[in-house]
Amino acid sequence: xxxxxxxxxxxxxxxxxxxxxxxxxxxxxxxxxxxxxxxxxxxxxxxxxxxxxxxxxxxxxxxxxxxxxxxxxxxxxxxxxxxxxxxxxxxxxxxxxxxxxxxxxxxxxxxxxxxxxxxxxxxxxxxxxxxxxxxxxxxxxxxxxxxxxxxxxxxxxxxxxxxxxxxxxxxxxxxxxxxxxxxxxxxxxxxxxxxxxxxxxxxxxxxxxxxxxxxxxxxxxxxxxxxxxxxxxxxxxxxxxxxxxxxxxxxxxxxxxxxxxxxxxxxxxxxxxxxxxxxxxxxxxxxxxxxxxxxxxxxxxxxxxxxxxxxxx
Ligand SMILES: [Zn+2]
Numbered sequence: 622x623x624x625x626x627x628x629x630x631x632x633x634x635x636x637x638x639x640x641x642x643x644x645x646x647x648x649x650x651x652x653x654x655x656x657x658x659x660x661x662x663x664x665x666x667x668x669x670x671x672x673x674x675x676x677x678x679x680x681x682x683x684x685x686x687x688x689x690x691x692x693x694x695x696x697x698x699x700x701x702x703x704x705x706x707x708x709x710x711x712x713x714x715x716x717x718x719x720x721x722x723x724x725x726x727x728x729x730x731x732x733x734x735x736x737x738x739x740x741x742x743x744x745x746x747x748x749x750x751x752x753x754x755x756x757x758x759x760x761x762x763x764x765x766x767x768x769x770x771x772x773x774x775x776x777x778x779x780x781x782x783x784x785x786x787x788x789x790x791x792x793x794x795x796x797x798x799x800x801x802x803x804x805x806x807x808x809x810x811x812x813x814x815x816x817x818x819x820x821x822x823x824x825x826x827x828x829x830x831x832x833x834x835x836x837x838x839x840x841x842x843x844x845x846x847x848x849x850x851x852x853x854x855x856x857x858x859x860x861x862x863x864x865x866x867x868x869x870x871x872x873x874x875x876x877x878x879x880x881x882x883x884x885x886x887x888x889x890x891x892x893x894x895x896x897x898x899x900x901x902x903x904x905x906x907x908x909x910x911x912x913x914x915x916x917x918x919x920x921x922x923x924x925x926x927x928x929x930x931x932x933x934x
Contacts, residue, residue, distance in 0.1 A: 641933030642787075642817045645854065645895075646673040648695075649688020650926040652824070652858050652876070652898035653718050664905045666928025669718040670823055670898055672854060676794050676814045677785035681709045683810060683821045688928065689722030696728050696735075705734045709783065711796070712741030713823045714807040715748045723753050728768060730761070735768035740781065740798075742808060743774035777808065777842065787815060799842035801825035803875035809846045817934045818850040820891075823898050825856065826874070827881040847889035851934050854926070856898035857882045860911050879911060883918035894919075897926035 649668035656667035669686030680699070682692060700706055708728075713719055728735045739746055749763065749772070756762025763770065775781070777800035785794050797811045802825050809822035828840040847853045858876040876898075886894055896915065899908050908925050916923035 642676065642814050643812060643819050643934040644673075644675040645819065645852070645932045645934070646675070646692075647671075647688075647897065647926045647928060647930045648673060648692040649684075649686040649722065650897045650899055650928055650930075651686075651718075651901055652856060654901050655687045655718075655721075656901045661902070661904050664927065665899060665903075665908050665925070668928060669721065670713075671722055672821055672897070674812060674819065674821070676812065677787055677792060679709065679783055679785050679794060680706070681711060681796075681812075683711045684713055684719040684823065685710060685723035685726060686718050686720070687722040690725040690727075692722075693726040693728050697732070700728060700732050700734050703734065705736065707736040707738055709738045709740065711798075711808075711810050711821075712739065712745045713809070714742075714803060714805060715745050715752075716805070716824070717752075719823065720748065720753055723749075724759055724761075729766050729770075731767055733767050737766075737768045737770045738773065739770065740773045740775055742776065742806060746772045746774045775808075785814070797846070799846050800839055801843045801846070802828050802836060802839040804873070807875070809843065811846045811850065819852050819854065819934060820846045820850045821854045822846055823856050824875050826876055827878065843885060844889045847885065847891050849890050849892070851892050852932070853886065853889070853891045853894045854897055855882070855894060857896045857911055857915060858898055858900045858903075860907075860914065862910070862914075879914050879918070882915055886915070886919045886921050886923075891921055894921055894923040895926050895932065896923065899925070 649671035650666050651669045668688035670684045671686045671688035672683045674681040754761050754763040779798045781796040783794040795813045798808045801809050807824045812819045828836045856877050859878040896912050912923050912925040
């Protein structure tokens with residue numbers, strides 16, 4: 622963690638807790654596009670969404686944004702230690718900042734030890750063939766991958782049970798998926814293991830009170846995913862500070878803003894929150910200011926994700 626933000630002492634205390642049940646590693650924390658400007662990325666990071674979740678002997682990753690390239694480099698080390706390895710990738714949605722890193726995800730090309738299990742909505746799973754490795758706009762097609770690739774299409778409301786172990790005993794990991802409001806759809810995921818819970822929710826936007834029932838349901842889904850979780854990893858790309866009222870002119874782009882997130886976190890009674898999918902134009906001071914505003918407004922310990930940050934629950 623960068624030390625730029627100290628709003629969440631409970632999370633900081635847990636950073637080196639090797640006995641934790643759920644480990645979260647942030648490989649990409651930007652929304653929309655990769656950023657390289659030093660004044661923007663220093664202390665936060667510039668790669669797009671990729672969050673590793675390790676539970677028991679299982680490795681999950683939520684999305685494969687440009688941060689996935691470095692995640693792949695790390696995974697080579699794990700592959701070297703094992704006979705075989707299954708990576709469970711949970712896709713949130715099809716927008717490019719959530720899969721562009723897979724095109725440079727080394728283990729897919731180089732490791733026959735890897736089984737790559739992709740879970741997501743049917744059209745997202747299809748995108749893996751049609752966009753990520755189409756052999757046309759990208760030189761590699763899916764048949765050229767060394768890893769075995771399996772697909773599991775799911776719908777909102779799906780509950781995935783992954784058998785694992787805890788201290789040598791069988792123990793299930795339960796993952797619930799629900800749709801949240803974003804153009805083209807977006808799945809949020811909630812992990813539960815031995816009573817600990819984590820929600821990872823990237824792109825979503827407030828649904829107004831006059832919206833139709835099907836959109837109201839997406840708003841309820843957002844709260845359900847977060848209800849009582851030990852940690853909510855969630856986006857808050859926009860703010861309503863007086864110097865850059867981005868939330869107003871980006872309405873309809875599908876992203877969260879400070880005042881709405883405060884209400885959501887409070888109504889879901891989240892125990893702690895880490896903000897991610899930072900706006901590509903947000904410098905470290907603004908990222909910290911947004912996290913502080915959410916913390917102060919909600920009363921819930923809230924900090925912001927930095928690239929290479931690890932948290933243990
Ligand atoms: Zn995004």
